[in-house]
Amino acid sequence: MFDARDFFRKRFSAHLKETSRYLKYIFNGHMAVAMLFLVSALAFYYQRWLAQLPENFPSALIIGILFAAVASYSPVRTMLQEADLVFILPAEDKMGRYFQSTLIYSFVIQLYLVLLVAAALGPLYFATFPQREGSVYLLMLLVLLIFKVWNLLANWWMLQIRDKNVRVAEQIVRFLLNFAVFYFASKGTMLFAGMATVLFIGLFLWGWWNAKQQTGLNWNLLVEKDTHRMQTFYRIANMFTDVPHLKNRVKKRQALVRLVSGKIPMQQKSTFDYLYRITFIRSGDYFGMYVRLIIIGGLVMYYVPNFWMKVIFAILFLYMSIFQMMTLYQHHRTIVWLDIYPVETKIRQQALMKWLLQLALLQLVIFTVLLLLLKAFLAGAVVFVGGAVFVFVFIFGYVKHKISAV
Template sequence: MEAINQLWRSRCSENFRRQLRYWNLIGKNSGLMFFVYAMILAGAFYYKKWLDSLPAHFPGGLLLTLLFTLLVVPSPIRTFLQRADCVFLLPAESELNSYFVKSCLYSFAMQSLLLSVFLIISAPLYFQQSGNSETAYLIAALAIFAAKGWNIYCHWREQRIDETKPLIILRTFLSFLLLFAVLNGMRWVAYLSCAAVMLVISFLLFEKQAARGLLSWERLIAMETRQEMKFLRFANLFTDVPKLRRHVRPRIWLTRFVPARGFDRNEVYRQLFLKTFIRADDYFGIYCRLNIIGCLTVYFVSMGIWTLFLIASLVYLTGLQLLPLWRYSFPQALEGMYPVKKVYKKKAFTRLMAGLLAAESVLLSISGLLADCSLLNLLLYLISGLGVSFVFVFGYVRHLFEKEGTQRS
């Protein structure tokens, strides 16, 4: 038993040291901290202005319910399992109860930190829209943490159940009802009834089905890998992560629109980077999501001339997200097929980045035009977005090239 506890502590400590090392590199080697500070200051100012402009009938309680439901229901569990554990730890599964209990408690603690941040941010909206006291919000916060703990417990029991989609839908529905009751000031009978139903469901449905199943080690390891890769991909935006696993998706419906058009020196890396952007990892998905979120933010949070700063920040953030494309390791059969100089690779990358950021600048500017219907502001939005694109590509990216060349020489 002591060996099992020591195994969990050593793996947790190793994970903590690795993340701390990457956070240290992120803080030193990028403009992330400045960007975060600037966004916090600007967000706090305009959050207050947005609250003051809300009508009395604004459904703040429903909005908070949806937000916290999205935060509470997804409950991944960090087990720190490794691929080899399927062989070496599987025979000791009956002795791993304390190991997995520690994993669930650790996951609850880490996810509760994120919930605490959103509870602090959401407090002004709650008090303004509901008019309730601090005690009511404290009760709501306790209910949110309880719902998170219940979802982690249920998610752990799901690791022994084959068909989990109906159970996830049920968890989502019950969590929504409980949070809606406590965040909208309903009578205590309502949320106590929801809590009672959740407890009954836990024992009659999750516990009984899990008792008849076997622990899915493959699913546990896949879940742990996703959690680890999520942080490593984030760290890879700012520094090299040598052990990052790559994923390639076919996306035939999209790649057919960008076929190979030439094989001269100017085309080799342009086609490699374009195909990599579309198919490798999640670069294309990140780019699309940032554009959609950015357009909606610019449209609904119209801040007049200060929208320039918002558009510039969104374009800069997208550039940081796409920057790891430069360090993507192409297969030797592709990259080393032709004797192409490095200068063509740099040129292809800068052109792709410039085109993607310029397209985003145009989309965000059009969204700003739809919000305030001002051609002058449209021109200013374009100048802001395209200006940041130009500085990022031909300033920051060029500096990155020179820095890499200096280090290798």
């Protein structure tokens, strides 16, 4: 006889074992240290910025948007797998206890987002509204937790709706109502906040009624959502260690492929020069991550006033980019026919280091130009020289040693 509680315990235990297996690599890796330094430095400058906060700064708008984002982002982790479409589907009428447990689990694991946003926006709130007592902000956090529960239930009901357009429209309207509640609550206009809450409850009840009209669960969507979230987790973990479960996504990006590979000669020794370039552009999140790190690094250097902090952050983001792009070497590890290429391993390693060097130097030039445009000429010169030295030492020292040991 099928026992939903026992099934949840087994699936939950397997899920924890799988995630903890990779989390230990993420939080023990070089990237975790770099991110800790980044967060600490940003927190320091955040406090300095709050001391000079402009009077007309739209704090209520920012609080409303971020609180609404945290409340609206309430995915349900069902931990379902593709095989369940065959083996568990017949027991759908006995899965009530299982899904209740997954809802509780989903709420608990998302509490860290509430704590992070509450801790980050607390100083901004009190700097903007110094006359208000701390209990008012705590009340807002309590309301946020309540709305988090409501949004989680609303998301669960919407997962039973087959029409994607209805689900998207409901999510947009729900986010706007969440925003209205927290925006008006931050400004102290409780009448409008209460009206927005009433509208949200109306949408909440509509979602419940709509879900009741469905004849059964949308199993394909449930499995698709959970599979996508696990693949996202695997892509993050893949930055720190090899993840055999990762399914690579491929995008055409023909113009970029032609740009980076057009001048590569059709020679045997250039085989991996071509492969690593098109892999970087088309596969996984390499290109997107590279661009995001350049943008975030540029923004950090733009807002950080200290000379040496600009230099440190430039080198830090160079390090983060190179470290993450190193996984290109292992990207095709499951493709056996690469091993029969008549190309020496040394040439393959040199191709990767050459490509990493070009990417790092391009990023370095962008950072240097940004500093020159900001008229930080000395910082630009130090970043260019110091960054170039770091790039060469790191790639031909650390990276070469790591890929040679594979």
